[in-house]
Amino acid sequence: xxxxxxxxxxxxxxxxxxxxxxxxxxxxxxxxxxxxxxxxxxxxxxxxxxxxxxxxxxxxxxxxxxxxxxxxxxxxxxxxxxxxxxxxxxxxxxxxxxxxxxxxxxxxxxxxxxxxxxxxxxxxxxxxxxxxxxxxxxxxxxxxxxxxxxxxxxxxxxxxxxxxxxxxxxxxxxxxxxxxxxxxxxxxxxxxxxxxxxxxxxxxxxxxxxxxxxxxxxxxxxxxxxxxxxxxxxxxxxxxxxxxxxxxxxxxxxxxxxxxxx
Amino acid sequence: xxxxxxxxxxxxxxxxxxxxxxxxxxxxxxxxxxxxxxxxxxxxxxxxxxxxxxxxxxxxxxxxxxxxxxxxxxxxxxxxxxxxxxxxxxxxxxxxxxxxxxxxxxxxxxxxxxxxxxxxxxxxxxxxxxxxxxxxxxxxxxxxxxxxxxxxxxxxxxxxxxxxxxxxxxxxxxxxxxxxxxxxxxxxxxxxxxxxxxxxxxxxxxxxxxxxxxxxxxxxxxxxxxxxxxxxxxxxxxxxxxxxxxxxxxxxxxxxx
Numbered sequence: 001x002x003x004x005x006x007x008x009x010x011x012x013x014x015x016x017x018x019x020x021x022x023x024x025x026x027x028x029x030x031x032x033x034x035x036x037x038x039x040x041x042x043x044x045x046x047x048x049x050x051x052x053x054x055x056x057x058x059x060x061x062x063x064x065x066x067x068x069x070x071x072x073x074x075x076x077x078x079x080x081x082x083x084x085x086x087x088x089x090x091x092x093x094x095x096x097x098x099x100x101x102x103x104x105x106x107x108x109x110x111x112x113x114x115x116x117x118x119x120x121x122x123x124x125x126x127x128x129x130x131x132x133x134x135x136x137x138x139x140x141x142x143x144x145x146x147x148x149x150x151x152x153x154x155x156x157x158x159x160x161x162x163x164x165x166x167x168x169x170x171x172x173x174x175x176x177x178x179x180x181x182x183x184x185x186x187x188x189x190x191x192x193x194x195x196x197x198x199x200x201x202x203x204x205x206x207x208x209x210x211x212x213x214x215x216x217x218x219x220x221x222x223x224x225x226x227x228x229x230x231x232x233x234x235x236x237x238x239x240x241x242x243x244x245x246x247x248x249x250x251x252x253x254x255x256x257x258x259x260x261x262x
Numbered sequence: 263x264x265x266x267x268x269x270x271x272x273x274x275x276x277x278x279x280x281x282x283x284x285x286x287x288x289x290x291x292x293x294x295x296x297x298x299x300x301x302x303x304x305x306x307x308x309x310x311x312x313x314x315x316x317x318x319x320x321x322x323x324x325x326x327x328x329x330x331x332x333x334x335x336x337x338x339x340x341x342x343x344x345x346x347x348x349x350x351x352x353x354x355x356x357x358x359x360x361x362x363x364x365x366x367x368x369x370x371x372x373x374x375x376x377x378x379x380x381x382x383x384x385x386x387x388x389x390x391x392x393x394x395x396x397x398x399x400x401x402x403x404x405x406x407x408x409x410x411x412x413x414x415x416x417x418x419x420x421x422x423x424x425x426x427x428x429x430x431x432x433x434x435x436x437x438x439x440x441x442x443x444x445x446x447x448x449x450x451x452x453x454x455x456x457x458x459x460x461x462x463x464x465x466x467x468x469x470x471x472x473x474x475x476x477x478x479x480x481x482x483x484x485x486x487x488x489x490x491x492x493x494x495x496x497x498x499x500x501x502x503x504x505x506x507x508x509x510x511x512x513x514x515x516x517x518x519x
Contacts, residue, residue: 055414074420082418088411091515092433104429105419133514 003067004028005157006052006188011061013047020214021047024061026206027217029157032225034183035191036204038246039253044215045193053082053159053190066126075105081150083160087136087142089149095121096130099148106153118251120152123182140171147175158183160192173234176202180229197250201242202229209249212257219237219249280395285489300484307493308484316473316485320492323469326382326454327447327500334446337390338397345398346405346431363395367453371460385469388460389436389453393446400442404435437515440508447500455493470496 008023022044029035029052037045050056051063054070065073065080073080081102089098096117103113121127124144134142143163148157164172178214180203183190194200200207205225211218233239282302288294289301296304302379309316341359345352371388378384416430458471469497477486 048360053418080418082415086409086411088409088415090412090430090433092436093514101415101429102419105416105421105425134516153272167444 004030004064005066006191007064007067008051008058009062009064011051011058011063013044013051013056014059014184018197018240021218022051023214025217029191031156031189032187032205033189034068034180034203034205034225036200037191037193037210038197038200038207038250039210039215039218040212040250042194042215043210043253048210048214049159049161049191049193049214052157053080055082077156079153079155080157080159081153081155083146083150083158085165087134088099089142091134091147093131093133094130095126095132095137098134099152101149102153112178114128116152116154120148123151124148124178129256137152137198140167140175143167143175156189158188158190158192160190160224162193162195165195172196172199174188177230179203184229198234198243201239201246202234207246209246209253211253213260218253218256221246221249236249248257297481297483300487304484305487308482309488309491312485312488315494316470316489319468319473319489320468320496322469323451323458323471323493324496326366326385326389326457326469327450327496328454329386330393331447331450333386333390334394334397334450335443338394338442339401340448341394341398342401342405345402352402355499359395359398362391367392367456368460371457375457375461376495385454385457385461389450392453392456393450396442396445396449397439399437400410400445401435405431406436407438408434437512440504440511444504444508446498447504451493453498453499 005258006027006029008025008027010026011022012020012024013022014020025048027048032112037048047056051058054063054065054073063070066078072078084153090101093101096114098205100113103116104110108116117130118127121130124147126141126144126148129137129141129145134145137145147163150160164175168173176199182188183203190203193201201223205222205223207221209219209221210216217260221242227233227238286301286303289299289304294301300308345359367388372392372403374387374391375381375384378387412430412434413426416426421429454469455471456468459475470493473489474486477483477489
């Protein structure tokens with residue numbers, strides 16, 4: 001059995017001021033998994049993702065990346081990329097420069113970095129927009145640039161924090177299908193936060209349903225990884241059944257919260 | 263030219279011409295003497311008749327203005343870089359920057375003119391003291407206005423301090439710096455005029471403020487208005503030059519790349 005990419009061993013997060021955002025979490029992420037995190041606001045989804053990205057350090061417990069601490073993350077075979085909720089592009093730079101940014105920061109030689117930008121843009125269907133600036137792009141296109149910037153490092157683990165939340169449903173569905181294809185083709189391990197139950201059902205091979213006060217994993221739901229994520233799947237009875245099950249799990253969270261409030 | 267652009271130019275132009283025409287008509291119909299209120303044609307005639315001394319004065323005033331603006335940019339940006347290094351440094355020094363800003367320059371200009379013996383440097387110091395504050399405050403705010411997501415992205419890629427500064431903080435600060443520059447350019451001119459009024463210098467350093475004072479003493483009111491109109495024109499030219507500079511610097515931000 002291959003080494004887990006990420007392991008959380010009773011890792012928890014309490015912010016200064018004493019707010020416990022995340023109770024101790026046990027999680028093991030295996031290569032090739034596509035994990036969706038869903039749950040109501042304040043249940044610690046983003047905190048969990050930022051712990052995995054090392055943007056937060058755990059208050060207690062332990063985190064492991066490829067079986068070790070974070071120091072070797074970034075080496076070949078241990079690359080991590082993060083897609084934020086907003087595209088977070090540099091407004092003063094063109095699309096190609098934005099996509100090349102992580103390579104420049106990592107010290108990749110300029111020629112090699114330039115050569116890697118075109119395939120990354122082709123992956124997200126933006127080959128024609130390399131010279132444009134973010135202000136000249138639609139919201140969906142900016143998000144695609146953000147994804148291309150994450151893919152250009154050839155990551156082994158991709159983390160996405162509500163990447164398509166600000167987009168209309170049509171654009172969002174298209175990007176979901178593109179992401180499913182990209183992940184399937186590249187065997188890319190992905191963990192993403194979403195507020196959309198249908199997006200979690202469509203993309204994930206495992207859904208973690210989270211609950212608040214304090215943030216914790218309430219339930220895990222596995223989805224057959226061999227299913228082809230396309231329009232036919234979105235319209236299938238199987239998809240509807242998955243959505244129904246996830247909805248029931250979210251309702252449990254909601255009822256538990258209402259009972260606690262009462 | 264597009265219709266909107268045309269109306270932007272034509273509207274103010276028509277209002278300006280109408281006001282000048284009305285002003286001219288009132289002066290002529292009521293036979294108002296030029297020493298009370300000169301007509302626009304009297305001012306234009308005075309401008310032509312006194313072109314040499316007035317343009318010389320304009321040159322002196324603009325020299326002080328540009329020198330003050332340049333020094334404000336260099337010192338203001340350096341000060342902002344020092345202040346942004348830590349909150350402790352900012353908290354320790356910022357009150358003094360504010361004190362410098364809120365103390366009326368008219369009150370401290372005589373002291374500066376006594377302390378700095380040479381006139382031209384004294385005028386430049388006064389104008390710089392007025393012009394520097396928007397550069398410091400705007401550059402500081404700009405350096406702090408980095409997109410938190412983008413900052414996290416840089417941190418994730420273990421960017422060095424220099425990379426953070428050069429590739430993230432400085433470009434992020436550019437829009438606010440340019441806004442500060444536009445305000446400072448106007449203030450540098452105001453500072454130069456105020457300093458000239460206080461110094462009351464003649465000779466080679468005589469600027470437009472000195473021309474206004476002298477014209478007042480001599481009751482040459484059309485010449486006073488001519489000097490005033492040159493100050494206004496210089497202010498407008500500075501404003502539009504800075505707006506053009508801002509547009510050139512920020513064209514990519516606004517999707518004109």
